[in-house]
Amino acid sequence: MSKTSIGFVGLGAMGFGMATHLVKEGYAVHGFDVFPASVERFKAAGGIPASSLQDSAKEKEFYVCMVASAPQVQSVLFGDDGIIAALPKNATLLLCSTVPASYAQSVAAELTSIGRSDIAFIDAPVSGGALRAAAGTLSIMAGAPDAALEKGRFLLQEMSDANKLYLVPGGIGAGSNMKMVHQVLAGIHILGASEAQGFAARLGLDAVKTAEAIKSSPAWTWMHENRLQRMLDEDWHPGASALTIILKDVGIITTSARQSQFPTPLCSTAEQVYLSALLQGYGSVDDSSMVRQYFAEPIIKVSSTKSDEEMAEALQLVLDLMEVTNLVAAAEAISFARYLKVDLKQFYTLVSDAAGASRQFMTKGLEIIEGLGQGDKGSETVDAASSRLEKAVQKARDLHCPLNLGNAALNVLFMAKRSGLGAEGSASVVKVFEH
Amino acid sequence: MSKTSIGFVGLGAMGFGMATHLVKEGYAVHGFDVFPASVERFKAAGGIPASSLQDSAKEKEFYVCMVASAPQVQSVLFGDDGIIAALPKNATLLLCSTVPASYAQSVAAELTSIGRSDIAFIDAPVSGGALRAAAGTLSIMAGAPDAALEKGRFLLQEMSDANKLYLVPGGIGAGSNMKMVHQVLAGIHILGASEAQGFAARLGLDAVKTAEAIKSSPAWTWMHENRLQRMLDEDWHPGASALTIILKDVGIITTSARQSQFPTPLCSTAEQVYLSALLQGYGSVDDSSMVRQYFAEPIIKVSSTKSDEEMAEALQLVLDLMEVTNLVAAAEAISFARYLKVDLKQFYTLVSDAAGASRQFMTKGLEIIEGLGQGDKGSETVDAASSRLEKAVQKARDLHCPLNLGNAALNVLFMAKRSGLGAEGSASVVKVFEH
Incomplete structure (x- = not known):
C-alpha cells in the first residue's frame, strides 16, 4: 500500500x-x-x-x-x-x-x-x-x-x-536567501581553487604537492578539495559540475546584490571570469577547467626545478593568496547575509558543513559573526594580511599571471586601510562592507 | 656647422x-x-x-x-x-x-x-x-x-x-608620477573602448552608429576615438599600440599603488583582463583587439534588427556604462594623484589634452579637483549614477556579456552608498578613495 x-x-x-x-x-x-x-x-x-x-x-x-x-x-x-x-x-x-x-x-x-x-x-x-x-x-x-x-x-x-x-x-524568500549567501562562498571558492593552482603552476610548483599543502593549511576550502582531482585529470567532458551551473547561481547573487545595491567585489569578479570563459566555449564543461584562465597547459605537467628553499617560499605565496582572499570572501558573504537579515548562526552552521566551507570562514568568519573585538586579540592585523597578499599579487604580476580574486581582495583590504582599519584585526575588513 | x-x-x-x-x-x-x-x-x-x-x-x-x-x-x-x-x-x-x-x-x-x-x-x-x-x-x-x-x-x-x-x-620622480597617474586613465579607457563597443555588439547595435553617439556624448574618451578605426577594421597586425605596451604602463601603476597600499579597483581590473588576453596570445597585437574579450565576431558584422525605439534604449545603456565608469575612473586617478602629491591643476591641464582625456574627467574630474560641493549643486547624485550603471550591468549579465570595468565601477559606487554618500553629487564617489 x-x-x-x-x-x-x-x-x-x-x-x-x-x-x-x-x-x-x-x-x-x-x-x-x-x-x-x-x-x-x-x-x-x-x-x-x-x-x-x-x-x-x-x-x-x-x-x-x-x-x-x-x-x-x-x-x-x-x-x-x-x-x-x-x-x-x-x-x-x-x-x-x-x-x-x-x-x-x-x-x-x-x-x-x-x-x-x-x-x-x-x-x-x-x-x-x-x-x-x-x-x-x-x-x-x-x-x-x-x-x-x-x-x-x-x-x-x-x-x-x-x-x-x-x-x-x-x-x-528566507530559504532562497540562505542558499544564495552560501553560494557567494561557493562561487568565489570555485574560481579560487583554479586561481591558486594556476598560480602555483606559474611558479613552477608541483600541482599535487601544492594541493596537499593547501588541504592541511588555513587556506583550505571545500571546493578546492572537491574540484582538485578533476582539475588534475582535466576530466572536464562531461563536467560533473558545468560552468553554466555556478554561473546561474552567481547570476542570482549579483542580480540580488544590485537590487540591494550591496557591493560584492569578489563574487562579481568571479562572475566576470566565468562569463569570459563562457565566451571562450567553456560553458558546458566542468568548472575546474577555470584553471585554464591562469595556466595554458595541464598543471600536472609542471615539474619543478627549484631548490627546496625556493619551493617553500613560492608555496607560501600560494597559501597566502588563498588564505587572505578567503578571509575577504568570508567578510563579503557574511556582510551580505547580515544585510539580508539571514540568521548568522544558522548560516555559520550550514556553511561549515557544506560546499561553501573554508578554514578562513570557520575561524575568521566566526569572529565576524560573533562580533569583532572578542576573538581578534593578538590576531593578525589588516596591515599584515594585506602585506602577505600584496607579495603574492606582485609576484603573479611579475610572472604575467592573472590573479583576479587576489587583486580584488587586495583592493578591498586597501580600502579598509584607507578607512583607518590597518592596525585592527584582519577580520575587521568586514567593516568596509558595513560602514 | x-x-x-x-x-x-x-x-x-x-x-x-x-x-x-x-x-x-x-x-x-x-x-x-x-x-x-x-x-x-x-x-x-x-x-x-x-x-x-x-x-x-x-x-x-x-x-x-x-x-x-x-x-x-x-x-x-x-x-x-x-x-x-x-x-x-x-x-x-x-x-x-x-x-x-x-x-x-x-x-x-x-x-x-x-x-x-x-x-x-x-x-x-x-x-x-x-x-x-x-x-x-x-x-x-x-x-x-x-x-x-x-x-x-x-x-x-x-x-x-x-x-x-x-x-x-x-x-x-615627479615627472614619472605625473605620467603614471595619466596612464591610470589611459589604461582604463583603452579597455573601456572595447568593453563599450563589445557590449553594443551584444545588444545588436550598429558599431559605427554607436561610436558616433559615444563621440558626441558625455561618454567620450580620447582612447575610444583613437582606437575606433583599428577596432572596426580589426587592423591588429602589426599593432600600432601593442597590448604589451599598455600592460607595461599599467604594471607600473599597480605596482606603485601596491607600494603605496592605495586601491585602484578599475585599473587593476583592466590589468587582469590584459593579462588574460596575454595568455590567449594577444600580447603583440594592437590593444583595440581587446574587443574580442566581449564579442566573438568582428563588431562591424553586427546588423541591427531592432526598432528605432529599442535601439535608442539599448544605446543609452552603452552610454551610461561608459559615462559612469569614466566618472569612477576619474575619481580613482585623481585620488591616487592627490595621494602622490601630484600638482592637480597641472594634471588636469595635461590630461585634458592627452590620451587619458574623457569628457567625464573634464567635467566631474574638475569638480573633484576644485573641491566638492561647489560644482555639484543640482548635479546627478551617486544614487542616480549608480542606478544608471546598474541597468547597463544587469542587461549585460542577462546577455552573458562580461563587463569587467562596469562591474568594478558599480561596486565602487555601492561602497560609496554604503558610506552614506548616496544623496551627494556623483563626483563625491571620490571619497571612497579618500576617507
Missing part, C-alpha cells in the same frame, strides 16, 4: 534523484518533465509517468517543483496547463529550484492575488548534488510560514539528511 | 623618432641600440652611429636615455661599459623612459652614492606616439631640481610641443 501521492516536475539530474528516492520510500510519485525521455526513465525507475503538468498536479495534496530556473518555475506554475490551477484545495507546494528570494516572494504574492492562498507554499532550495539527492540526504534550506512548514516537514525530511534540514526563519 | 653633440640610447619606435628629429634640428646625435640594425637605420637617417654605450656617452654634455624599461635603464646607465662612467663632468642626462617614480629616485641616489652628483639628471617621461616623437611635438613631463631643468630645458623644448612641455614641481 502506497504512502500519499506526490506530484513532481523537473526530472533532471537532481530532480530525478529526489523523485526516485521518494518512490523508494513508498510514495506514489507522479512525475513530469518537458523531455519525454526523462519521464520514460522515471517510469522505468518505478515512478508514475504524468501525461501533462495538470495530470501531475491533479488531486495531489503534495507537490515538488524542481525545474531549473525562475522563468521555468513561472511557466510550470502559472502558465497554460499550469500546476497551480490543477492543485486541489489546501495542497502543499515545495519550490526546490534555486531562485532569487524576490522571485519566491512573488510566487506567494501571485498565489494570493489569484485566490489560491489556501496552498501551503514552501521556499525550499536544496544543495548537495545528484548522489545525495538520490540518497535522500540533501541539504535543504526551507522558509515558509509555520503552518506550511508543519504540513511539508515530513516531505522535507524524506529528501534531506537529518542534520541538514535547515528551517530558516523569515518566511518565504 | 652642427649644434652641440648629444648621446642617445634606445632607437626603438619612439626613440628613433626623437633622435632623428634632433638630427633634423641640426644636432650631432650619437645613437646606440642593442640591435645593430636599429643603429644602421639611424645612420641611414643622418645620425651618427655609436659603436658602444661608452662611445655614445664619451664627451657628450647632453644625453637622452629612451630604452624600454627600468631594468634596461639600470643596465645601460650603471652596467659594465655603462653611460654614467663615460659621461663628462657636469653632463646633463634626460631619462625619457617610462619608469616608476621610485626607480627614477633611485637613479638620483645612485649618482650621488658613486660620486657623480655633478650630473644634471632629469626625470622626463614622454607621451604621444612615434609620429609626434618624429615631429618633435611630444608631451613631456619633466621633474628635476631647478638647476638641472635649466640646463636641459632647450633639449626638452626641442622634443616637445610648445604647449606640452610640463615642468612638474616636486623634483626627481
